[in-house]
Amino acid sequence: MDIGIIGAGSIGLLLAAYLAKDHQVTCYVRRDEQKDQILRKGIVLHDSQHTPHKSFRVNAEKLEVLDRHDFYMVCVKYPQLADVLQMLEEKADTQKPVLFIQNGMAHVDVISCMQRTVFVAVLDHGAKRINDHTVIHTGKGSVQAGVIEKREETLLQDMLKALHTHEFPWLYHDDPVNLLKQKLVVNAAINPLTALFDVQNGEILTNPYLNHLAKGLCEETCQVLELEFGQNWEYVQSVADRTKLNSSSMREDIRRGKPSEIDTISGYILSKGSQNSYTSFVYNGIKAKERSGRESFD
Ligand SMILES: NC(=O)C1=CN([C@@H]2O[C@H](COP(=O)(O)OP(=O)(O)OC[C@H]3O[C@@H](n4cnc5c(N)ncnc54)[C@H](OP(=O)(O)O)[C@@H]3O)[C@@H](O)[C@H]2O)C=CC1
Ligand SMILES: CC(C)(CO)C(=O)C(=O)O
Structure with a gap:
């Protein structure tokens, strides 16, 4: 298949490297330096500490020259999505499907x-x-991956079969919105707290005050998304334990002065419900951090 991957960050580079083995891949980027690096050196993938890294040849282009492909994959973060949607509307083949992989x-x-x-x-x-x-x-x-419109199920299933390998599985799911909801609960409970308090994910479990706040965020999120609380709170805690030494993506964005995904995580919950005091606090807290980060760069 001929695949256009928009955004060559952590996920875009990962998908491009694995897909390049069997498909023709073009990475769409926004900086000339990145385009040159990918064209000159290929994508280098480190897949474990014990195997030598491998390099994969792919094409690279600036997003402004977005071309025709069989399948588009959008791998930018939520704050950059609006620019990409505009470019897709203007330049991409309207007959070809687009896969969105954003959190939130x-x-x-x-x-x-x-x-x-x-x-x-x-x-x-x-x-x-x-x-x-x-x-x-x-x-x-x-x-x-899953569909929004039921009638497109077969098309997606066929495409996933073409992408799937044992090494890098691509699976069909018949309720992707539910999957997104479960992931949203985890991100809503862990990400803003770790970013606001500048801690690793594991602190959500070991600091009783943060644990109380995470539980409150989880409760509000489950209520808005109409999910059962007990099971989801167990899941949040198991993810925090499994990733206890990780720095969440929101903490990293805030540390680097980059816009975070708060609007598609806590902001989404606030847009759907009214009595969400924990969520409202962390939403405004992260927005305040983003604002002060920006001022220090001005
Ligand atoms: N990293 C992970 O392990 C996981 C991430 N996700 C989700 O996947 C999504 C992508 O995450 P991730 O890859 O980590 O994010 P990154 O920030 O690493 O990558 C985003 C990339 O998009 C590029 N970009 C932004 N705007 C444009 C544009 N207009 N044109 C072309 N490229 C653009 C950025 O370019 P530049 O380098 O120039 O800024 C950057 O390379 C997020 O929604 C995240 O939540 C989901 C699961 C796991
Ligand atoms: C699961 C978790 C919290 C891991 O860090 C994550 O998805 C993120 O940081 O965005």
Whole structure:
């Protein structure tokens, strides 16, 4: 298949490296330096500490020259999604499907209104970009994708069969919105707290005050999403334990002065419910951090 991957950060580079083995891949980036690095050196993938790294040849282009492909995959973070959607509307082949892999849920409302075939996916891979053309596969998992419109099921299933390998599984899920909801509970309870208090994920379990706040966030999120609390709170705690030494993506964004995904995580919950005092506090707290970060760069 001929695949266009938009955004070559941790996830875009990871997908591009694995797909390049069997498919023709073009990475769309926004900086000339990144385009040059990928074209000159290929994508370097470190998939474990014990195997030598491998390099994969892919094409690279600036997003402004977005071309025709069989399948588009959007791998930018939520704050950059609006620019990409505009470019897709203007330049991408309207007959070809687009897969969105963002965390959070605010994008679902937006993409559901697009006049084209859209799919959503949830990844449980861990990936970390170490430079413009190198990515470490920090945690192996799968990509689970599903449709928004039932009538597009067969098309997606056929495409996933073409992408799937034992080494890097691409799986069909018949209720992707539910998967996104479960992931949203984890991100809503862990990400803003770890960013506000500048702690690793494990502190949610070991600091009783943070544990109390995380539980409150989890309760509010489950209520808005109409999910059972007990099971989801267990899940949040198991993820915090499994990733106890990780620094959450929101903490990293705030530390680097980059816009976070707060609007599609806590912001989405606030947009759907009214009595959410814990969520409102962390939402405004992260917004305040983003604002002060920006002022210090001005
Ligand atoms: N990392 C992970 O392990 C996981 C991430 N996710 C989700 O996947 C999504 C992507 O995450 P991740 O890869 O970590 O994010 P990154 O920040 O690493 O990558 C985003 C990339 O998008 C690029 N980008 C931004 N705007 C544009 C644009 N207009 N045109 C072209 N490229 C653009 C950025 O370019 P530049 O380098 O120039 O800033 C960057 O390379 C997020 O929603 C995240 O929540 C989900 C599961 C796991
Ligand atoms: C699961 C968790 C919290 C792992 O750090 C994550 O998804 C993130 O940081 O965005």
